[in-house]
Amino acid sequence: MSQWGDFTTGERIKMLRGKDLTQAGLAERSGLSLPTVQKAEQDKGPLSLPTLLRLAEALHSDVSVVLGQQAPRRGMGSDDRSMLRELSRTVHDTAAGIVADPVEGAAPGQADLAEAAERMWRVYWRGAYAEAGSLVAPFLRSVALFAQAAPADQQAAANGLLSDAYRAAGLISNFLGARDLAYASVGHALRHAELAADPVRISMLGSARARVLLRDGRVEQALREAEGAAARAEPRFSEQGAGLLAAYGKNIVFAAVAASRLGDADRSADLLSQAHAVAARLGRDVFGNGMQFGPSYAGAQAVGVNVTLGNAGKALDLSRRFDPSGLTQAALNRMQLDIALAQADSRQWDTSLDTLLEVCSAHPEWAKHQAIPGVIIQRAGRAGNSRIRKLSEILGTSPAVR
Known part of the structure; x- marks a missing residue:
């Protein structure tokens, strides 16, 4: 077959x-x-x-x-499928209130859970999404146990942690193509963010939902979601500090990405300009609860937006004009793919394949789930060389991708 x-x-x-x-x-x-x-x-x-x-x-x-x-x-490999099944079961069970009885003396504390959340997000930012997914299920179960026993003065913190766990589940399942689980998880995350009355987490879920909509091909809805989330956050961000300002900026960036997918160059440019203004106001890249936004992130996304719009020369120029050292590994990997695609669009075939091979060799598990390597191989593959064969081995595809 x-x-x-x-x-x-x-x-x-x-x-x-x-x-x-x-x-x-x-x-x-x-x-x-x-x-x-x-x-x-x-x-x-x-x-x-x-x-x-x-x-x-x-x-x-x-x-x-x-x-x-x-x-x-x-x-997906069998380990990834097994992880995704366990993640799905945990998301649905905890959302339905099916929580295992805690072992005596093993009830998690808020400090321990906050530390576990940081570990989970560090793995996620590294681009090791399958590994991060294997951490989310036990983390979510632990948070559900904590929420079940938490006194009234800790319920807001419990709901915040539940929102983070569900959002992580949504982002990871979306990346691995489990769209139904992604939609459900983001919905649960939003409910708990609202119960926590946390405007930063609520705003962050705008870009999370937009990401799922984009991967589902619902680009116009993704644009409306991101712009709507930004509009709801904008009047308050000056009073809420860096967290909400960063969440606002990230929503603006996702709106720019969606606009570029629709081929709307003017709207993309306007949104990117707003995102850069927010990033400049922050003055640094802000990290928190699995979110990054700041000058480095906005710069990297500008590269990708211009690649999508067909502005290869501008994308390459932008990539040389900002310092990417503030990016997470996953964001840096993605920017490298965008650079490789811009090089391919400029018919710099060997340079493009070198860039692609570098990032795919260093992060093969991450690269296997990306679409851009296939786009580049499709264009450059006609030349047929050792780079194409190496990339095909890493990605598990045929060297003759057309």
Whole structure:
């Protein structure tokens, strides 16, 4: 039986389209011309990133699925699947109030849980999402036990920790393609943030939900979600300190990302300008509860937005003009992929493959779940060299990605 990655990109688009959606229907839904859709299904030349994004959105899929880098339901190893099943069971059980009785003398304390949360987020920021996922389930169970026994004066703290645990579950399951679990987890996170009456956590969940919507191909909704969350936070951020200001800035960045996916260059530029202004006001990158925002983060996202808009030269220029040392490893990895794609768009094939090979070799488990390597290999693969073979081995794809 053929594996998903054995088909050509055009064949995968046709299979994802199915019999109920015609090529003309796909063209209308994606905003592309009929000849563009026909050429895509006939594998007549590599597809640009904007075209891939529009097709993936119209097909309600991920770019990585269109390219064959992941099967439609996300090809994962047995350990990752086991982790995701345990995470799903824990999210649904705790949300339904099914909490195991604590072992005598083993009830977790607030300080211990706060320390465990920091460890979990450090792993997440490193880009080790599967490892982070294996930490979320026991953390969530422990927080649920704490919340069950917490006195009234600790209930706000308990709800804040529950919100963090559910948000982490949502971000990780979204990254691994478990979209239903991601939506449910973010919803639980928002409920507990509201119970905690924590405006920072509430605002942070705007960008979390926007992230899930983006991965689900619901770009216009992602834009509305991020802009709405930013608007709700903006009037209060000056009174709430760096945390809410950072959450506000991150929502603005996600709105810019969504606008770029829609091809709206003016709106993206305006939102990026606002994000840079917020970052300048902060003066440094702020970390907290699994969130990062500041000058480094805004700069990295500006690179990605310009790549999506087809401004490869500007993206490369921006990447050379700011200091990325404040980025988490995951954010730095993603920026390196954006740089590699901009280099490919500029036909700097060897340089692009060198950049791609560097980040994929250093972080193979993270890279396997990214779509951009497949985009670059699709374009540069025709040259056929040792870099392509090495990348294919790391990513678990065929060297002849088309």
